[in-house]
Amino acid sequence: MPVAVDGIETDISRMEEGSSRTKATADNSNIPDCCSVAVVSFVQKLIAEVIGTYFVIFSGCGAVAVNKIYGSVSFPGICITWGLVVMVMVYSVGHISGAHFNPAVTITFAIFRRFPWKQVPLYIVAQVFGSTLASGTLRLLFTVKAVDYFGTVPVGSNFQSLVVEIIITFLLMFVISGVSTDDRAIGELGGVAVGMTILLNVLVAGPVSGASMNPARSIGPALVMNIYGGLWVYILGPIVGAIAGAFAYNLLRFTDKPLPQPTKTRSFFNSTSRK
Known part of the structure; x- marks a missing residue:
């Protein structure tokens, strides 16, 4: 009899577990689609892109505005600011959204199947x-006038700035492709590499085109300040340059080494520990 009682108790406990699982499944099925894990995760990515892009533009363009108004930053200081803020935001939210902050990068990743096309429009909007x-924050804080414009306008001809934007964005996307899509690269230094590339690009191309490399970086100030001179250059140039840069790196990705070798993940800490 004790054995029978134990069996009955076991059966009852199993029935209770099954009932609770069924109830949990039913509860999950009643969750609206707007509250699903996938939707919540995507919303988090969009918020990360908004916050990341906000601080990249606030810091970088802020340095430009402050230098024009007060003259206290200097051109090298502006270059360093752009590089540092991108590096900081890559490490802050890169694990959440990928830290694009740039429609040209988002579009290029989608073209090369590193990013889903269906997310591209909302990423660009963010x-x-x-x-x-x-x-808008900068304009309100510093009462920016047209002469203190912190956006990008061609210093010379539109064609000159277009070529410059294509070249520097090519370099930027080439570096991004190397540190973010190739497992042979040292991943921990990705943010440093991207930030330093932007610093170098601004140092070289800033006096010529403003070194946008990013349609969002040029569109935002243009909308707020209502200055649209040569804006198409900063939309077309970065997109063309980014696509070309990613294509060039993909050509270098092919190797005659065995497959496990080029896909082996490298770590900066592991590399230094072996020395």
């Missing part, structure tokens, strides 16, 4: 919104 919000 990036432009973050840039516009930051530009």
Whole structure:
């Protein structure tokens, strides 16, 4: 009899567990689609892109505005600011959204199947919104006049700035492709590499085109300040340059080494520990 009683108790406990699982499944099925894990995760990515782009533009364009108004930052200081803020935001939210902050990067990743096309429009909206919000903040804080414009306008001809934007964005996307899509690269230094690339690009191309490399970086200030001279250069140039840069790196990705070798993940800490 005790054995029978134990069996009955076991059966009852199993029935209770099954009932609770069924109830949990039914509860999950009643959760609206707007509250699903996938939707919540995507919303988090969009928020990360808005915040990341906001602070990239607020800091970078803020340095430009402060230098024009007060003359206290200097051109090298502006270059360093752009590089540092991108590096900081890559490490802050890169694990959440990928830290694009740039429609040209988002579009290029989608073209090379590193990013789903269905997310591209909302990513771009988030990036432009973050840039516009930051530009509006700067205009309110510093009462920026047209002469203190912190956006990008061609210093010479539109064609000259277009070529410069294509070249520097090519370099930027080439570096991004290397540190973020190739497992042979040392991943921990990705943010440093991207930040330093932007610093170098601004140092070289800043006096010529403003070194945008990012349609959102140019669109936001243009919308807030209502200055649209040569804006198409900063939309077309970065997109063309980014696509070309990613294509060039993909050509270098092919190797005659065995497959496990080029896909083996490398770590900066592991590399230094072996020395």
